[in-house]
Amino acid sequence: MDFNDTAEEAKFRKEASDWLSANAEKKEHSRDIYRPAEMTGEGGESSALQDAKDWMTKKYEAGWACLHWPKEYGGRDATAIERVIWAQEESKYKVPGGFHEIGQGMAGPTMMLYATEEQKKQYLPPMAKGQEIWCQLFSEPGAGSDLAGIKTKAELDGDTWTINGQKVWTSGAHYSDYAILVTRSDFNAPKHKGLTYFFLDMKSPGIEVRPIRQITGGANFNEVYFTDVKIPDSQRLGEVGDGWKVALTTLMNERLAVGDASGVDFQEIFELTKESDFNGENAISNGGVREKLADWYCEYAGLKYTKMRNISALSRGDTPGPDASITKIVSANKLQDIANFGMDLMDNASIIKSDDKDDIRALFQGSLLGAPLIRIAGGTDEILRNIIAEQVLGMPQDVRVDKTVPFNEIPSGSKN
Amino acid sequence: MNFEFSDDQLVMKEEVRKLFEKEDSVKRNRNILEGDENFDKDLWNKVVEMGLTAITIPEEHGGIGLGFLELCVVAEEMGRAIAPIPYSSSVYLATTAIINSSNDDVKKEYLPKLAAGEMIGTFAHSEELGTPTSDNAKTTFQNGKLSGEKIAVPDGDIANLFVVSAKSGDKVGLFLVDADSKGVEISKAECFDGSRSYANISFKDADAKIIEDSSSEAIDKLLNQAAVLFAFEQVGGAEASMNMAKEYAMGRYAFGRQIGSFQAIKHKLADMYISLTLARSNCYFGAWALGNDAPELPVAAATARVSATKAFYECSKENIQTHGGMGATWEFDCHLFYRRARLLSANIGGQSLWKDKLVSSIERSNLPQ
Numbered sequence: 203m204d205f206n207d208t209a210e211e212a213k214f215r216k217e218a219s220d221w222l223s224a225n226a227e228k229k230e231h232s233r234d235i236y237r238p239a240e241m242t243g244e245g246g247e248s249s250a251l252q253d254a255k256d257w258m259t260k261k262y263e264a265g266w267a268c269l270h271w272p273k274e275y276g277g278r279d280a281t282a283i284e285r286v287i288w289a290q291e292e293s294k295y296k297v298p299g300g301f302h303e304i305g306q307g308m309a310g311p312t313m314m315l316y317a318t319e320e321q322k323k324q325y326l327p328p329m330a331k332g333q334e335i336w337c338q339l340f341s342e343p344g345a346g347s348d349l350a351g352i353k354t355k356a357e358l359d360g361d362t363w364t365i366n367g368q369k370v371w372t373s374g375a376h377y378s379d380y381a382i383l384v385t386r387s388d389f390n391a392p393k394h395k396g397l398t399y400f401f402l403d404m405k406s407p408g409i410e411v412r413p414i415r416q417i418t419g420g421a422n423f424n425e426v427y428f429t430d431v432k433i434p435d436s437q438r439l440g441e442v443g444d445g446w447k448v449a450l451t452t453l454m455n456e457r458l459a460v461g462d463a464s465g466v467d468f469q470e471i472f473e474l475t476k477e478s479d480f481n482g483e484n485a486i487s488n489g490g491v492r493e494k495l496a497d498w499y500c501e502y503a504g505l506k507y508t509k510m511r512n513i514s515a516l517s518r519g520d521t522p523g524p525d526a527s528i529t530k531i532v533s534a535n536k537l538q539d540i541a542n543f544g545m546d547l548m549d550n551a552s553i554i555k556s557d558d559k560d561d562i563r564a565l566f567q568g569s570l571l572g573a574p575l576i577r578i579a580g581g582t583d584e585i586l587r588n589i590i591a592e593q594v595l596g597m598p599q600d601v602r603v604d605k606t607v608p609f610n611e612i613p614s615g616s617k618n
Numbered sequence: 619m620n621f622e623f624s625d626d627q628l629v630m631k632e633e634v635r636k637l638f639e640k641e642d643s644v645k646r647n648r649n650i651l652e653g654d655e656n657f658d659k660d661l662w663n664k665v666v667e668m669g670l671t672a673i674t675i676p677e678e679h680g681g682i683g684l685g686f687l688e689l690c691v692v693a694e695e696m697g698r699a700i701a702p703i704p705y706s707s708s709v710y711l712a713t714t715a716i717i718n719s720s721n722d723d724v725k726k727e728y729l730p731k732l733a734a735g736e737m738i739g740t741f742a743h744s745e746e747l748g749t750p751t752s753d754n755a756k757t758t759f760q761n762g763k764l765s766g767e768k769i770a771v772p773d774g775d776i777a778n779l780f781v782v783s784a785k786s787g788d789k790v791g792l793f794l795v796d797a798d799s800k801g802v803e804i805s806k807a808e809c810f811d812g813s814r815s816y817a818n819i820s821f822k823d824a825d826a827k828i829i830e831d832s833s834s835e836a837i838d839k840l841l842n843q844a845a846v847l848f849a850f851e852q853v854g855g856a857e858a859s860m861n862m863a864k865e866y867a868m869g870r871y872a873f874g875r876q877i878g879s880f881q882a883i884k885h886k887l888a889d890m891y892i893s894l895t896l897a898r899s900n901c902y903f904g905a906w907a908l909g910n911d912a913p914e915l916p917v918a919a920a921t922a923r924v925s926a927t928k929a930f931y932e933c934s935k936e937n938i939q940t941h942g943g944m945g946a947t948w949e950f951d952c953h954l955f956y957r958r959a960r961l962l963s964a965n966i967g968g969q970s971l972w973k974d975k976l977v978s979s980i981e982r983s984n985l986p987q
Contacts, residue, residue: 203687203906204620211619472980486977496973499980500925504896507903510621517619528892584881590891591884595864598879 205510207287211517214284218291221264226257226295232469236296237559251335251377254298258332268306268330275314275322276330282516301374305329305336309382309401312452316399316439325380325401337378337404339369339426340449344614346371347585349384349453350393350446351604351612354428356385356400358435358442363387363400365408365431371579375411375424378404383433384449387442389610396609397445402433418571465569467533468502471495471540474562478547485547494543501536505529527586530576535583538573541566621902623691631691637668638699647813647954650702656806656815657776662703666735671709674717680730686843690905693847697854697930700958702813704738704773706965710847712739715781715792715840719829724794728779740777741840742768742819743966757784757821759793764826765801767818772965774817775806781829782821783837791831792840799824811957842919844966846904849919849926852962853898856926859933859955860890863940870942883940890933897922897929917983920976927963927972934959 207215229235238250261267262276269285271277280288310329313322328334345351354367365385375381381404388396404411408431413421440448472495475486485491508525544566545552556563577583591597604612623631646658665671673689675681689709696705713732716724716739731737745756745768757766764784771780778797783790795802801824809816830836864887867878877883904922907915934956938945945952963969 203623203902203909205906207619486981489974492977493970493973495980496920496924496976499976500900500921500928501896503903503921504899504925507621507899508895510619511899511902513619514621518622525895528895532892532896584885587885587888588881590888595887595891597864597868597884597887598876600879600881601875 208517211283211287214280215287215291218266218288221266222291222295225260225264226297229294229296234296236298238298250298251301254301255332255335257297257299258302258330262331267332268310271310271314271326271330275326283513286513286516301335301377302329302332304338304373305334305380308338308452308455309336309380311455312382312399312439312448313401315451316448317401318436321436334379335374335377336380336382337372337375338452339372339375339381339383340452341371342368343370347582349449350397351614352384352386352397354383354385355389356387356398356433358387361435363398363433363435363438365400365428365433367428369426369428370414370423372411372424372426373422375404375426376413380404382439382452384445386609387445390608391443392606393604393609393612394446395443397449398442399439399445399448400433400437401439402431402437406431406433408432416575418568418575465537465572466540466544466566467537468495468498468540470562470565471498471544474544474547474566480547491547498536498540501532505532527581527589530580531583531586534573534576537569537576541569541573545570621906623687623905627688627691630688631695634668634670634692634695635698637664638695638701643699643701644951644954647700647702647958648951650814651812651954657704657773658702661701662705662735662738665701665703665705670705671713671735672733673709675713675729675733676717679725680733682733686846686908687905689847690850690901690908693850694854697851697856697958697962698858700813700855700858700954704740704776704815706844706848706851706962707740707773707777708732708738710844711741711840711966712777712779712781714843715741715829715836716794718836718840718843719792721828721830724827724829728794732779737779738773738777739779739781740771740773741844742771742774742780742782743837744768744770755783755785755790757782759784759786759791759826759828759831762826763801763823764793764795764821765823767820769818770807770816771819773815774819775804775815780819782826784826786831789831790834790837792829792836793826793831794829795821795824795826801825809961811961813954813958814961838916841966842915843908845919845923845972846901846908846915848962848966849897849901849904849922852926852930852959853894853901855955855958855962856890856894856897856929856933859930859937859952859959860887860894862952862955863887863890863933863937866941866945877940886936886940890929890936893925893929893932897925900925914983916979917976920972920979923966923972924969924976927969930955930959930962 238253258267265278268277269280269288270282273279306329310326313325329336340349342352342354344353354365354369357364381402383400383402385398385400386396387398408429410427412425414423414425415421416423475491475495476484478485480488508528512525548563552563552566555567558564592599641661641664643661646661650658669682670692672681673684673692674686677683716728719725728737732739757764757768764782766784768782780795780797782793782795784793797804801822803820805818807816807818867883868876870877900922904918907918938952938956941950941952944950
């Protein structure tokens with residue numbers, strides 16, 4: 203049992219670290235993160251977006267983008283452990299990110315399995331290069347956790363599909379160039395059998411993107427409306443009616459892409475309890491406070507070492523378990539509870555709103571408002587518990603009364 | 619990075635697991651609980667034969683000379699098996715205390731006997747209701763004689779050797795007393811987990827040898843080392859409880875279907891798995907710190923201990939809940955794990971104490987980074 207790299211891993215780490223130190227600015231401490239020069243967009247993304255695209259292109263040209271993809275599509279043919287090492291090294295630098303995950307992490311792997319060779323050569327290298335951004339048109343007002351309940355309609359005429367309907371919670375739709383899309387092509391088939399999957403140009407006529415303002419005040423999500431949007435049949439991924447299978451490929455990759463919840467964690471609450479006054483002494487001297495700190499530290503450390511066990515599995519060439527679900531459940535709930543408790547400790551002062559990013563209050567306030575979104579996005583706590591029970595523990599699926607019924611006969615509770 | 623036990627260690631774990639399965643240790647636990655014996659001597663002999671009492675003892679003292687990592691994997695199986703034997707007292711506590719000692723005479727005299735299972739040791743530490751710490755001992759050591767009252771000593775009526783915490787001058791050190799020495803009076807106490815045995819022990823000018831009397835830190839170190847080992851034992855018990863709950867939920871039908879298909883039960887099981895996974899990962903770091911005698915040991919040990927105590931409590935109580943009424947009967951095995959979870963939680967200080975220790979250790983070490 204040790205924390206050392208193998209000789210090959212050490213060589214790779216040095217190569218990565220050498221390139222990074224020549225091309226990026228190192229962080230001075232963990233909160234010394236990249237900050238965009240201006241935040242003019244509705245989602246606060248304008249200069250961050252261009253910076254992220256340019257950083258990705260720089261990596262692409264040096265062979266450091268989409269590491270695990272095949273070289274012919276713009277990747278590096280790197281192993282899973284090399285990808286982890288790269289992420290560890292890159293996280294030491296002040297670099298922009300956060301815009302390419304859906305394309306490179308979800309659309310890319312799906313295209314890799316289902317697109318034609320010609321399409322892969324056309325779309326994947328630009329996706330790796332990073333100037334083109336992709337989004338995911340999956341959820342609908344009536345279909346979130348129950349994704350197979352979508353109603354956006356796809357009709358085929360000749361070799362062109364016509365799409366009508368509405369998607370929701372689409373991260374980054376307002377700045378995306380392309381999208382992956384699940385539709386219903388057969389309303390008479392059972393719900394999982396009537397779906398068809400496409401990719402499309404977001405500039406296609408008939409697409410309307412409307413931002414959704416979140417409880418944080420930001421607007422990273424959108425509603426996307428389709429009115430007679432045309433998609434050539436050549437942009438279908440998988441067979442007609444086989445879209446659920448294709449969507450599962452995307453979702454499996456989504457769960458790998460979703461990591462720790464960002465925001466306040468043990469370090470922040472620990473520092474705060476050392477500084478804040480509580481009945482004339484530092485809060486950390488209080489038994490009730492110490493008990494909470496101990497619990498959060500155990501979760502914080504437990505996730506950290508679970509990740510290390512997974513990395514070890516990768517290093518040995520094993521497949522890591524679906525423990526990403528554990529990480530998301532535990533870290534999102536911990537984030538929410540720490541944020542709430544931290545504000546409690548700050549008492550009335552915590553209620554005064556602060557937009558200064560260096561103010562500790564802004565950090566706790568932002569985390570408290572962001573946490574509910576994290577507990578829902580990319581699989582709710584409840585869906586993730588189902589996944590753990592079914593896929594890790596091998597327990598039976600829920601009884602699903604709608605599984606074999608024609609889709610148009612399933613009760614939906616809505617009039618449309 | 620290789621944050622995993624070695625193949626040899628995993629093979630050893632498998633062998634120990636097979637032994638306990640073959641010997642039906644859960645059945646043996648019940649036999650001790652219901653019978654008059656204070657431990658399963660036959661099972662103890664088999665554990666000794668396999669060399670499990672000699673793992674960390676150096677070869678020069680009759681041991682196998684392996685490390686704490688090997689002991690960690692054995693501890694996990696001991697917990698899964700809820701073995702009715704004084705293993706933790708003799709091996710994690712008494713043997714480790716003597717291995718830590720700078721007194722070579724004590725090592726020479728006792729380690730070979732502990733390795734061979736001829737002697738069973740334990741740690742006599744608690745003195746009153748509440749938490750034993752490194753500095754609240756009222757027992758005293760002076761001029762080779764030890765006097766005081768120790769309560770709730772695990773396996774106190776089984777052991778022939780006591781490692782005793784006692785005040786010597788202004789320090790609290792560790793001392794060694796033979797159970798058959800003059801001035802030692804052992805009174806067996808009825809135990810909450812009847813598969814294990816406890817006793818109250820009175821020492822009146824009993825002959826004692828010094829294990830460590832120059833620093834009060836010896837006790838903290840011993841408790842930290844034992845905390846990691848107990849945590850592995852707790853993880854083993856927690857996993858066994860979770861698996862029992864799962865098996866039952868798959869086989870039991872209600873409302874026309876397996877109860878394991880209801881989300882109320884599935885989510886309960888998922889939460890057990892989460893708690894168990896966090897505890898196991900923290901135990902791994904504890905094992906690394908223990909095996910390397912790393913400066914991180916105090917934080918690592920308390921983290922492992924707190925999360926493993928939580929996991930075993932949660933898994934053993936929710937196992938009963940998953941079983942419904944049958945889970946709360948004497949006949950079903952659920953309560954054997956529930957009792958053992960409580961016993962292991964109390965063994966080297968309770969959850970509140972260890973949580974407090976954890977935060978103190980973090981404050982001292984300026985972790986985390």
